[in-house]
Amino acid sequence: MKGPALAGLLLLLWTAAAAGSDRPDAGRDLYNGVGAATATVSMGGAAALPATRFACRACHGRNGAGGREGAAPPIRGSDLFHATLARPAYDTASLKRALAEGRAPDGRVLASLMPRYAMDDATFASLAAYLEGLAGLQRRGVHPRAVTLAVAVPPDNAATARRxxxxxxxxxxxxxxxxxVHGxxxxxxxxxxxTAAILEGAEDAVAVVGLAPSARLDVAAFTDRQVPVLFPLFPLAGGEDATVVRGLMADRQDALAAIAARLASDKVTAMTAIDAPGCGGQAESFARRYAATSVRYTLSALPLSAKASGDVLLLCPDRQVARRVLHGLPDGLRIYGLAGELLSSAEAGRHHLVxxxxxxxxxSRDKKANLVDVHxxxxxxxLVSALKSAGRNLDRTGLVAAVDAVSDPERQLDYAADTLNGTAFVPFIETKPR
Ligand code: HEC
Structure with missing residues (x-):
């Protein structure tokens, strides 16, 4: 490392330590657009907004390698504090100027797509330290002779995770x-x-594998810390970033689309969508999204009116609320929903569930098998295929990207065809009243 860069780095580390007392994660949060905003941002001369509205990672990438939006350059510390053909090396003062005034070290005005950020010294120091550490974050969990995968044990679902x-x-x-594998x-x-201990431990893993459903730990808790989440035990939402997240079953969006298709093939024409408090308006947004199909949806609060149609849609991501709602429904309905939300709470034999x-x-191939073991x-x-194809020069993003090369025909998984999940196929489970 050359002299000025080293001096800049030491200064960064020193100021970061000084800032550490009040909000040590301010820089990470600002970079990732999470938590309370500690800076403001303005773009194209517009009024200032909370900086969380323009997260650095949206354009420069979660790993700082650049290129996500409008040719945003790499901004890891290792990039910024070295001269390139286009500009001299940054130091702390010029980095601060770039963020606040949009000027490169040589005075060039940065394109207006790069927002202008105002922040206090502590937040700046924390952000600069985070940029400095970005490249190292990529190599976490990768050691000369070992690679460390992690299984998180959420306090509210510990037995599943241990198994x-x-x-x-x-x-x-x-x-x-x-x-x-590759040494x-x-x-x-x-x-x-x-949760805090789990998230801290995850920082030393190359990825978290087989995350169990939990109300306290979700996928974003890990990915906000740059920890990849591979193959959770539940369907993903569908909008996750495939550079840090992969599933191995169809996602929630796929499942909702499958329900809409199923309603058509069951020749359902009228349906009551249950609008229960605590269900996040999911049934309503489904009804709106699939309004153009041949099904007429009527939104209904609880209790259902006597006129409600015999076919009911119940979508409720909170399983406990889902269980209560299902319990309160009259007998004899045909209820459409998601297995992950309703199956565990199925009042065996009372309802017709689709x-x-x-x-x-x-x-599906072995009905007696336990989902945890098969998964x-x-x-x-x-993982073994991905580790093999990722090669010796392994890092977090490289491992996730290597999943692309994997297919498992036996389980109908092909990540070249479906990047996030390897499949969009959604089977149905149907139970009828006894
Ligand atoms: C809306 C997209 C966007 C966001 C959000 C964004 N940037 Fe940028 N950034 C860019 C683009 C595009 C450039 C290239 C501008 C140019 O070279 O003219 C850039 C350039 C930079 C540069 C100059 C790099 C160099 O090599 O000269 C730095 C440093 C930088 N951004 C840091 C940040 C940080 C830190 C954040 C968050 C606090 C951030 N950017 C948020 C798009 C963005």
């Missing part, structure tokens, strides 16, 4: 028998404790 970790270890052992043994570590179940794809076996296979 998953055991199953994943066993499946990896079956496939590898302890043999290294690295593949280890699985358990992340337990409270449930979209991306999860069922995994267990872990599938995930292990995908």
């Amino acid at each position: 998953y970790a055991d199953a994943l270890r066993a499946a990896l052992d079956d496939l590898l028998g302890g043999r290294p 690295r043994t593949v280890g699985v570590t358990l992340l337990a404790g409270d 449930l979209a179940s991306p999860e069922a794809l995994l267990v 872990a076996a599938a995930a292990a296979r995908l």
Whole structure:
């Protein structure tokens, strides 16, 4: 490292430590557009907005490698604090000027697509330290002789997660028998404790695998810290960023589309969409989204009126609320919904349920198999293939990208065809009253 760059780096580290006392994560949050805004932003001379509205990562990429939006350049510390053919090296003063006034070190005015940010010194120091650390974040969990995968144990779903970790270890052992991949043994570590401890532990893993459904820990909690999330145990929402997240079953958007298609093939013409408090207006937005189909939707609050049609749509991401709503519904209805929300709470035998179940794809060949075990076996296979194709020069983004090359015909997974999940196929589970 050349003299001025080193001096800049030391200054950064020093100021970052000084800022650490009040909001150590201000820079990370500003970069990723999460948490309370500690800076303001203006674009094209417009009035100032909270900086969270223009997250750096939206344009420069989660890993700072650039190129997500309008030829945004790489802005990792290793990029900025070195001269390029186009400009001299940045130091802290010129980086601050670039953010506040849109000027490069040589005085060039940056394109107006790069917003202008106003922030206090502590936030700036924290942001600069975060940029400095971005490249290193990419190599977390990758050691000379080992690579570390993590299974998080959410406090509200610990038994599932522990079982998953055991199953994943066993499946990896079956496939590898302890043999290294490109010189690295593949280890699985358990992340337990409270949410803060789990998230901290995840920083030392190349990825979190098989995340169990939890009300306290979601996918974004990890990806906001640059930790990739591979193959959660539940269907993804569908809008996740495939550079840090991969699933192995159809996502929620696919499942909703499958319900709409199912209604058509069941020749449903009128349907009551349940609008229950705590369900986030999901049924209503479904009705609006699929309004153009042949089904006429009537939105209904609880309790259902006697005139309500016998076909009901119940969408409710909070399983506990879903269970209560389902419990309160009269007998004899045909209820459409998602297995992940309604199946565990199915009042066996009371209702006719028609449930979209991306999860069922995994267990369809062996109905007695446990989803956790089958999922872990599938995930292990995908991970080993991805690790093999990623090569020796492994990092987090590289591992996720290597999933692209993987296909598992037996489980109908093909990531070249469906980048996020490898499949969009949604089976249904139907249970009828006894
Ligand atoms: C809306 C998209 C967008 C957002 C949001 C954005 N940038 Fe930029 N940024 C750009 C573009 C485009 C350029 C290239 C401008 C040019 O070279 O004229 C740029 C240039 C830069 C440069 C100059 C790099 C160089 O090599 O000279 C730095 C530093 C920078 N951005 C940092 C940030 C930081 C830090 C944030 C968040 C606080 C951020 N940017 C948010 C689009 C964006």
